[in-house]
Each structure stands twice: as structure tokens, then as C-alpha cells.
Amino acid sequence: MTKPLLEVEDLRVRFHLRTGTVEAVRGVSFQLGRERLGIVGESGSGKSQTGRAILGLTPPPGEVTAKRLTFDGIDLLTASTKTLRQLRGGRISMVMQDPKYSLNPVMTIGEQIIEAYQAHDKSANRKEARDRALAMLEAVKMRDPGRVFALYPHEVSGGMGQRAMIAMMLVTEPDLLIADEPTSALDVTVSMEVLRILDELVAERGMSLIFISHDLKLVSSFCDRVLVMYAGRVVEELEAKHLREAKHPYTQGLMRCLPTLADDVRPLPTLNRDPAWAR
Amino acid sequence: MLDIQKLKVVYGTGRLRVDAVKDVSFHVGAGESYGLVGESGSGKSTVLRAICGLAPISGGRVLVDGKEVKDPRDKAFYRTVQMVFQDPYASLHPRHTVDRTLSEPLAIHGEKDVEARILQALREVGLGPSFRFRYPHQLSGGQRQRIAIARALILRPKVLLLDEPTSALDASVQAEILNLLDELRRKMGLTYILVSHDLAVVAHLCDRLLVMRHGEGVEETTAASLRSGKASNAYTQELIEASRGFSRDETKAASATAP
Numbered sequence: 001m002t003k004p005l006l007e008v009e010d011l012r013v014r015f016h017l018r019t020g021t022v023e024a025v026r027g028v029s030f031q032l033g034r035e036r037l038g039i040v041g042e043s044g045s046g047k048s049q050t051g052r053a054i055l056g057l058t059p060p061p062g063e064v065t066a067k068r069l070t071f072d073g074i075d076l077l078t079a080s081t082k083t084l085r086q087l088r089g090g091r092i093s094m095v096m097q098d099p100k101y102s103l104n105p106v107m108t109i110g111e112q113i114i115e116a117y118q119a120h121d122k123s124a125n126r127k128e129a130r131d132r133a134l135a136m137l138e139a140v141k142m143r144d145p146g147r148v149f150a151l152y153p154h155e156v157s158g159g160m161g162q163r164a165m166i167a168m169m170l171v172t173e174p175d176l177l178i179a180d181e182p183t184s185a186l187d188v189t190v191s192m193e194v195l196r197i198l199d200e201l202v203a204e205r206g207m208s209l210i211f212i213s214h215d216l217k218l219v220s221s222f223c224d225r226v227l228v229m230y231a232g233r234v235v236e237e238l239e240a241k242h243l244r245e246a247k248h249p250y251t252q253g254l255m256r257c258l259p260t261l262a263d264d265v266r267p268l269p270t271l272n273r274d275p276a277w278a279r
Numbered sequence: 280m281l282d283i284q285k286l287k288v289v290y291g292t293g294r295l296r297v298d299a300v301k302d303v304s305f306h307v308g309a310g311e312s313y314g315l316v317g318e319s320g321s322g323k324s325t326v327l328r329a330i331c332g333l334a335p336i337s338g339g340r341v342l343v344d345g346k347e348v349k350d351p352r353d354k355a356f357y358r359t360v361q362m363v364f365q366d367p368y369a370s371l372h373p374r375h376t377v378d379r380t381l382s383e384p385l386a387i388h389g390e391k392d393v394e395a396r397i398l399q400a401l402r403e404v405g406l407g408p409s410f411r412f413r414y415p416h417q418l419s420g421g422q423r424q425r426i427a428i429a430r431a432l433i434l435r436p437k438v439l440l441l442d443e444p445t446s447a448l449d450a451s452v453q454a455e456i457l458n459l460l461d462e463l464r465r466k467m468g469l470t471y472i473l474v475s476h477d478l479a480v481v482a483h484l485c486d487r488l489l490v491m492r493h494g495e496g497v498e499e500t501t502a503a504s505l506r507s508g509k510a511s512n513a514y515t516q517e518l519i520e521a522s523r524g525f526s527r528d529e530t531k532a533a534s535a536t537a538p
Binding site for chain 1: 453478527
């Protein structure tokens with residue numbers, strides 16, 4: 001592997017609250033090349049905060065520290081707001097969980113994609129931007145791109161909205177895409193369709209992908225490598241295809257506690273949380 | 280125990296008319312557990328809401344214990360049928376303590392022995408008496424859903440309508456709630472109707488199920504045939520495949536999912 005695209009070492013995200021300091025991410029380290037990395041954990045494990053911290057989107061009063069947080073040689077912690085703004089949406093973009101809350105409700109889908117494109121390619125005129133947006137809508141398998149272009153977010157279904165958001169995030173041809181639970185708000189069959197599109201585009205364009213999800217099964221079938229997070233730490237890192245051989249009791253427990261169609265276990269094994277996992 | 284005959288639910292009129300449920304029929308025997316599966320908008324939750332009076336019955340009949348339900352539902356109905364909702368963060372009153380939440384159904388139905396009943400209800404769902412005077416924000420998601428189940432069970436109903444009872448919960452908490460529901464049904468001889476989009480959850484808890492799509496029943500099948508991957512209907516087959524996770528070699532066009 002050549003030089004990694006993203007290097008994260010000892011990343012910490014703290015929130016100083018009235019009731020004390022909460023450390024949401026406690027020393028996460030990983031390197032990312034041209035690959036699909038999955039981050040899995042339950043709610044409150046810090047997986048989303050890890051993704052947000054990379055983009056500098058930690059909400060105030062959050063504080064981010066790290067020994068090293070670099071993207072393609074650029075130090076993200078000391079970078080100016082201007083540099084960050086160029087990176088965000090340009091070279092690193094993020095697909096959020098729910099299209100209902102993440103798209104601008106008073107702008108048509110086409111206008112939003114054009115806005116994203118023009119924000120990063122100032123030389124592009126409107127005609128070019130429009131063509132790019134339409135091509136992108138076609139790339140995410142919209143049946144009638146011209147029609148969807150003129151629609152408002154409330155006029156499209158959840159699956160279409162999520163595809164529109166993927167189109168918007170990929171129109172600038174980023175090097176790294178962070179997808180934070182991109183399919184949790186969607187139905188199973190629709191989410192498979194969205195994942196297939198995402199998979200194709202990532203493979204075609206040679207992007208790196210960070211896929212954040214609570215669904216261990218889904219992540220292991222989609223990604224190359226998986227980080228399992230618990231209470232703000234990475235408890236286990238493994239190749240997705242070796243998930244069955246997971247060593248950590250938390251990973252094993254997470255896998256076993258899901259009911260499956262394949263066999264009928266009852267009662268379902270539950271997870272006994274060992275305080276030592278959180279240390 | 281519960282008979283649904285050609286149930287129709289229609290919202291709005293004229294141009295705004297939406298047929299949410301179209302001629303859905305099924306029968307659930309006493310002590311049985313029945314599942315309704317489908318995507319969002321398939322009308323599965325609407326069926327539950329129509330049974331307990333939260334949605335209008337525009338056609339067809341709903342029979343509980345052989346008797347047609349009255350509109351509005353009477354007290355006797357709610358002694359027989361209770362519902363547990365999807366999101367335990369939204370279905371508990373944020374400014375009522377657990378004690379108040381649980382005592383309300385008892386007060387409405389003029390029950391005595393409130394204190395003992397509340398403590399017993401807490402015990403049944405695996406929570407101790409220390410939870411009695413807590414507010415919902417002092418509970419975790421799984422504990423909240425336990426309280427919602429306790430509230431539904433406190434009147435000793437025979438039928439429990441479960442609307443996606445675990446989809447707002449983490450996987451490990453989901454396992455705990457599913458085990459609890461399984462155990463309660465065995466102990467109290469309850470009848471369940473479970474709505475879920477997760478085939479594995481339905482197969483775990485139910486013996487028979489109805490696959491719904493666009494307001495219609497597509498196929499009635501059993502958990503056993505789901506497990507063996509047998510489905511006569513193409514849509515059910517698609518759901519089974521989707522529940523197995525993402526697969527890269529799948530070349531099948533996504534056209535079947537489009538409306």
C-alpha cells in the first residue's frame with residue numbers, strides 16, 4: 001500500500017458539559033488507503049463522532065484533539081477554515097443518515113447539486129453545472145433525471161432522497177466519502193439498491209469509503225475492513241471476511257444476539273457488558 | 280381470537296384519497312403469534328391502528344373473540360387488546376413518572392390494589408421497584424420499552440399489538456426485548472400481532488405471517504418456510520434475500536422494488 005490517504009492517531013472528542021466532561025471518542029487510531037472501511041458500534045459508541053471529527057463537524061462545545069489527523073498530508077487540526085471549507089464537500093464528503101433532514105427543503109434537488117458543484121469549481125458556468133448534475137442523477141440510477149432535477153425533497157421517496165444526496169456528495173468527485181448510516185432510514189430492499197449504487201460508484205471512481213453503521217452484518221458484507229467501537233474506543237479491528245473469527249467478546253456478542261433466518265435460537269443470547277471493555 | 284375480514288382503510292376523499300389498506304384478511308388464533316411484514320407505506324401499521332381504533336375502518340370487519348368491535352371502542356375492548364408502539368422515546372409521557380404512567384390505565388378502569396399491581400408489572404418486565412419513581416429521561420431505550428410493555432400488560436389483556444417494538448433499539452437490547460416478549464407470551468398465554476420490517480425478527484417471534492405491499496396482503500406464509508428460503512411470491516423472495524445482507528455478485532436489476 002502506498003502512503004495512506006487518511007491517518008488518524010489517538011483521536012479524542014470531548015464535550016465539556018455542566019455535569020462534567022464526557023469523552024465520546026477516546027483514542028481512536030487507524031489508517032485508510034484506497035479501501036472500504038466500516039466502523040461499527042451501538043448508539044453512544046462514538047462512531048458518528050469519529051466521522052464528524054475528521055470533517056471538523058464536531059458540534060460545539062465539543063473539543064477535538066489528536067496526535068495526528070492528516071488527510072493526504074494536510075493536517076486537519078491546524079488547517080485554516082478556508083482550507084477546510086475547500087476540503088469539505090470537495091475532497092472529503094459525507095452522506096448523512098436521513099435525507100428528510102439533510103436536504104434543503106426549499107430548494108429543488110437539481111439546484112442543490114448545482115450549488116455543491118459550483119461551490120468547489122468556481123470556473124464552472126451554469127450550463128456545465130447543470131449537465132454535471134443531470135449526469136450525476138443518472139449515475140445514481142434515477143429513472144427520469146430531468147424530472148427529479150426539478151423536484152423538491154418532500155416530493156421524492158426516502159430512497160430517492162438518499163440517492164439524490166449521494167449524487168450531491170459525489171458530483172465534486174471526492175477522494176474520500178464518509179457515509180454515516182446511509183441506509184438506516186430506508187427499507188431493506190431500497191437500502192440494498194442504494195448500497196449497490198454506492199458500491200459501483202466507489203469502485204468506478206476509486207474512492208476511499210468510511211462506512212459508519214450499527215449493523216455488523218451489513219458492514220461486513222459491504223466493507224473490506226471493520227473497526228468495532230465500544231464506549232469511544234476501537235475494541236477490535238479485523239478483515240471483514242474474517243468476521244466469524246472475531247476475538248473480542250463484544251464483537252462475538254453483537255453477532256450472536258441478532259435473530260437470523262438461518263437458525264432458530266431461543267432465548268437469544270444477550271450481551272453481558274464487561275466494564276473492562278470500556279477500561 | 281382475532282378475525283380480520285376484508286379490512287379497508289381509506290384516508291381522504293376525491294383527489295386526495297389514499298387507500299392505505301385494501302381488503303386485508305387474516306385470522307389469529309388464541310395464544311398464537313402473527314406477523315405483518317412489509318416496507319414503509321405497505322399499510323402494516325395501519326392494520327394495527329385500525330384494530331385498536333386509531334385509524335378508521337372504511338370497509339370489512341374486525342372481530343375480537345367472535346364479536347365485532349364497536350366504534351368508538353369500549354372499555355372492555357381495551358381490557359382485551361393493548362398496543363406497544365415503536366419508539367419508546369416518543370410513547371412515554373416525558374413528565375410522568377413510571378408510577379404515574381402505569382397507574383393511569385388502572386385508574387381509568389377503576390382497578391384496585393394499584394400499588395401491588397404496579398410492582399408486579401415492573402417485576403414481570405424484569406425491572407426492580409427502584410424504577411417506580413423515575414422519569415423516562417432517566418431510563419435507557421431498552422428500559423423505556425420495558426415500561427411501555429408493562430403499561431400494556433397491566434390490565435391483563437389477551438391480545439398485544441406490537442408495532443415495531445424493537446426497531447428503535449440497539450441489536451443487543453433488541454435481543455433482550457425479544458426474549459422478554461417470548462417469555463411473557465409463554466407465561467401469560469398472550470396472543471401477539473407483530474408488525475416489523477425485519478424478517479428475522481418476525482420469524483423469531485411469530486409462527487405465521489402475512490407479507491404486505493402497497494396496502495395488500497401479498498402472501499401468507501409460515502416462519503418455517505421463511506427459514507428454508509421458500510417463498511412462492513417473488514416479492515417475499517426479494518425480502519428474504521435483502522435480509523441476508525449485501526451481496527456483490529447480485530446482478531438482478533432493482534426494477535422489482537420500484538412502485
